[in-house]
Amino acid sequence: MAPKIKDVARHAGVSVTTVSRVLNGEKYVKDDLKARVQRAIDELGYTPSHIARSLVRKKTDLIGVIVPDVTSSFYSTILSTIEKTASLNDYNLLVCNIIEDTDKELKYLQVFKQMRVDGIIIMHEKMDDEIRELIHKLDIPIIFSSVKPVDQKFISVIIDDYAAAYDATRHLIELGHKRIGFIGGDMRDVTSGQNRFVGYSHALADFGVEVVDDYIRFGDYKTQSGYEQMKAMLACEVYPTAVFAVSDDMAVGAMNCIHDHGLRVPDDLSVIGFDGSQLTEQVRPRLTSMEQPILEMGKVTVDKLLDLISGNDDLSAEDVILKHKLVIRDSCKSYVNS
Amino acid sequence: MAPKIKDVARHAGVSVTTVSRVLNGEKYVKDDLKARVQRAIDELGYTPSHIARSLVRKKTDLIGVIVPDVTSSFYSTILSTIEKTASLNDYNLLVCNIIEDTDKELKYLQVFKQMRVDGIIIMHEKMDDEIRELIHKLDIPIIFSSVKPVDQKFISVIIDDYAAAYDATRHLIELGHKRIGFIGGDMRDVTSGQNRFVGYSHALADFGVEVVDDYIRFGDYKTQSGYEQMKAMLACEVYPTAVFAVSDDMAVGAMNCIHDHGLRVPDDLSVIGFDGSQLTEQVRPRLTSMEQPILEMGKVTVDKLLDLISGNDDLSAEDVILKHKLVIRDSCKSYVNS
Numbered sequence: 001m002a003p004k005i006k007d008v009a010r011h012a013g014v015s016v017t018t019v020s021r022v023l024n025g026e027k028y029v030k031d032d033l034k035a036r037v038q039r040a041i042d043e044l045g046y047t048p049s050h051i052a053r054s055l056v057r058k059k060t061d062l063i064g065v066i067v068p069d070v071t072s073s074f075y076s077t078i079l080s081t082i083e084k085t086a087s088l089n090d091y092n093l094l095v096c097n098i099i100e101d102t103d104k105e106l107k108y109l110q111v112f113k114q115m116r117v118d119g120i121i122i123m124h125e126k127m128d129d130e131i132r133e134l135i136h137k138l139d140i141p142i143i144f145s146s147v148k149p150v151d152q153k154f155i156s157v158i159i160d161d162y163a164a165a166y167d168a169t170r171h172l173i174e175l176g177h178k179r180i181g182f183i184g185g186d187m188r189d190v191t192s193g194q195n196r197f198v199g200y201s202h203a204l205a206d207f208g209v210e211v212v213d214d215y216i217r218f219g220d221y222k223t224q225s226g227y228e229q230m231k232a233m234l235a236c237e238v239y240p241t242a243v244f245a246v247s248d249d250m251a252v253g254a255m256n257c258i259h260d261h262g263l264r265v266p267d268d269l270s271v272i273g274f275d276g277s278q279l280t281e282q283v284r285p286r287l288t289s290m291e292q293p294i295l296e297m298g299k300v301t302v303d304k305l306l307d308l309i310s311g312n313d314d315l316s317a318e319d320v321i322l323k324h325k326l327v328i329r330d331s332c333k334s335y336v337n338s
Numbered sequence: 339m340a341p342k343i344k345d346v347a348r349h350a351g352v353s354v355t356t357v358s359r360v361l362n363g364e365k366y367v368k369d370d371l372k373a374r375v376q377r378a379i380d381e382l383g384y385t386p387s388h389i390a391r392s393l394v395r396k397k398t399d400l401i402g403v404i405v406p407d408v409t410s411s412f413y414s415t416i417l418s419t420i421e422k423t424a425s426l427n428d429y430n431l432l433v434c435n436i437i438e439d440t441d442k443e444l445k446y447l448q449v450f451k452q453m454r455v456d457g458i459i460i461m462h463e464k465m466d467d468e469i470r471e472l473i474h475k476l477d478i479p480i481i482f483s484s485v486k487p488v489d490q491k492f493i494s495v496i497i498d499d500y501a502a503a504y505d506a507t508r509h510l511i512e513l514g515h516k517r518i519g520f521i522g523g524d525m526r527d528v529t530s531g532q533n534r535f536v537g538y539s540h541a542l543a544d545f546g547v548e549v550v551d552d553y554i555r556f557g558d559y560k561t562q563s564g565y566e567q568m569k570a571m572l573a574c575e576v577y578p579t580a581v582f583a584v585s586d587d588m589a590v591g592a593m594n595c596i597h598d599h600g601l602r603v604p605d606d607l608s609v610i611g612f613d614g615s616q617l618t619e620q621v622r623p624r625l626t627s628m629e630q631p632i633l634e635m636g637k638v639t640v641d642k643l644l645d646l647i648s649g650n651d652d653l654s655a656e657d658v659i660l661k662h663k664l665v666i667r668d669s670c671k672s673y674v675n676s
Contacts, residue, residue, distance in 0.1 A: 076414040095433045
């Protein structure tokens with residue numbers, strides 16, 4: 001049996017109230033009483049219940065995190081940084097992995113409320129009306145990370161996804177490519193779906209590159225969907241000479257499809273990814289990618305949330321826009337018309 | 339302001355005690371009182387505090403999870419299955435990502451105790467005396483997943499790592515290889531370090547394959563270490579014709595190193611991995627691997643822990659040994675002496 005507060009009191013020969021006052025660090029407790037209580041705690045190996053203390057402190061040191069898919073190379077890395085930063089600040093993470101399940105997200109948000117988490121991090125922007133209504137009523141600090149939902153009430157920590165996609169596409173154009181395919185995300189997502197698609201489209205328009213409908217395809221950010229969309233593009237009579245995929249996982253799927261068709265990256269087709277996850281270095285050829293500063297993004301997300309929790313910031317504060325960066329590896333090359 | 343229990347009582351025109359009795363599902367509450375309380379709860383949008391209820395129920399519905407590195411392809415997959423199974427059973431995960439940090443593990447175990455988690459899952463077996471002592475004193479159901487610490491008190495959900503490594507090595511021997519390299523894990527780990535090494539060694543001995551010290555190397559399970567250990571092997575005057583790495587991440591590192599040296603997998607060197615993670619399908623050539631049943635392992639871990647929590651099982655119960663399976667893809671081929 002784990003010792004209880006009354007056991008400590010009995011062992012120290014003091015009242016439960018006195019033990020409680022020592023545990024809560026109240027002033028005006030005599031030093032010799034403090035010492036006796038501390039000795040009893042040490043001797044019995046007593047651990048105060050965080051639950052009971054939470055009721056007094058009105059603070060749980062818990063952060064709820066909603067992540068779309070922990071097996072993706074992007075989300076696992078950002079989650080690991082969020083966890084690290086939270087832990088350094090003595091916060092603990094309740095993690096919900098939703099994988100396109102609105103009911104589960106709703107259930108978890110209610111669990112977060114019941115658990116009285118001090119703050120919530122959401123890395124997902126597809127939400128139905130029920131979720132939208134709930135998060136507005138929650139009365140808990142919320143921050144979005146890597147996504148910017150249409151709703152303006154909440155702060156996001158993001159990059160400029162439009163500009164990043166524009167710059168990735170421009171890189172291919174500057175390499176001389178004139179037939180540039182696109183593997184986009186879910187168009188219900190503003191940040192990673194719509195904004196990246198518009199960035200691609202505007203770059204083509206600005207540089208007078210032809211838009212070919214068959215070269216514009218959409219996946220679900222995962223490797224397999226990149227493979228399938230690339231397969232459809234390779235089935236075109238004339239296929240593209242370069243492809244931009246809006247996640248590294250999809251770009252790797254596209255590279256694999258090209259390989260399995262007996263073609264070579266980058267000699268036959270150039271491929272550029274998005275995220276800058278560890279997968280870019282795990283494949284051959286190494287994947288050129290538009291990098292999000294994943295580690296910084298995770299850290300800033302937690303720092304910003306802790307500001308909100310402690311009241312150092314307010315909900316009208318602005319989004320944090322981090323810098324994207326093109327990292328050139330081995331999967332793109334200049335197009336020379338033969 | 340979120341409504342409190344006394345607001346519900348006032349709204350329903352009953353005492354706080356009555357509301358509490360309704361919330362706790364006690365018998366002998368009159369139906370009309372129940373209905374009035376429920377109506378007040380609905381009208382005010384009251385959510386009972388999980389913290390306060392936990393004190394009454396002596397149950398938090400929390401599971402603490404200690405994972406070595408959430409960015410590894412193996413651990414992110416097993417974590418996602420653990421989360422899914424826990425969520426289906428209305429349990430929530432507190433996740434600690436330790437990355438070789440004993441102090442952090444110790445701190446989290448104490449947090450788990452303070453949070454009064456109902457159970458703990460540990461996927462890590464390197465522990466110092468302080469951790470060992472703490473987990474024995476915790477008085478919380480603990481289960482180990484994918485690892486089997488030397489200590490016999492706790493149940494593990496694992497495969498037979500010795501046999502799996504033996505079978506992986508035998509596969510290479512049966513393909514005709516006589517110079518077989520090994521990239522092992524941390525030899526302080528019994529399960530993934532020692533047992534897999536002994537499996538490799540015994541297979542070589544049983545089939546009369548020569549042991550070459552320079553071909554036996556150890557990494558930290560990550561891609562980069564697989565790359566570096568392979569680089570050292572390729573620097574040997576005569577290098578191996580096949581390599582067995584005890585994680586898929588290290589096997590992929592080895593494949594990349596072989597590629598970067600201008601050699602081909604499997605034409606010049608065969609590579610076999612271990613885990614059967616999604617990375618095996620993300621690389622080219624696709625990686626032949628000794629598969630752990632990752633999804634089953636995560637599910638069985640949670641099921642078994644819930645048995646322990648509900649008292650359906652006891653600490654003397656036996657380990658669960660799941661089946662390993664060789665999955666042949668494209669990274670190994672027969673060795674023909676030229």
